[in-house]
Amino acid sequence: MQKATVLLIDDDPLVLRSLEKVLAREGYEVLPVGGCAAALGMIRARKIDLILSDIRMPEKDGVSTAKEIQQALLSSGKKDLPVIFITGYSGEEIKLQAPFVGETLYKPVDVNQLLAVIRDYL
Numbered sequence: 001m002q003k004a005t006v007l008l009i010d011d012d013p014l015v016l017r018s019l020e021k022v023l024a025r026e027g028y029e030v031l032p033v034g035g036c037a038a039a040l041g042m043i044r045a046r047k048i049d050l051i052l053s054d055i056r057m058p059e060k061d062g063v064s065t066a067k068e069i070q071q072a073l074l075s076s077g078k079k080d081l082p083v084i085f086i087t088g089y090s091g092e093e094i095k096l097q098a099p100f101v102g103e104t105l106y107k108p109v110d111v112n113q114l115l116a117v118i119r120d121y122l
């Protein structure tokens with residue numbers, strides 16, 4: 001069975017690299033991007049199964065990014081994707097009302113918890 005493809009969005013290159021490593025080791029195909037514009041490009045170019053996104057980013061925050069991705073998917077007739085947010089700030093999950101949002105995890109992320117949550121939403 002082919003492993004799922006995860007779109008990984010974070011403005012911090014160190015986070016991108018470390019999470020990419022963790023997920024690749026589990027056999028996921030990982031597409032790391034630094035923000036909203038690159039994420040939208042990736043959505044158009046590739047088939048993606050799940051989005052893992054930071055919330056606080058300078059270009060556009062993770063919630064707005066997820067909403068734009070959602071709109072892009074819907075307008076091209078594709079199914080919406082589960083979104084798991086990762087944030088360094090507690091209380092951030094209050095702002096997340098969108099129905100497609102899966103879960104919010106906090107940095108530093110517990111790898112086993114992250115992998116369990118990803119499996120839940122695939």
Ligand SMILES: [Mg+2]
Pocket residue numbers: 010011012054055056057
């Ligand atoms: Mg950030």
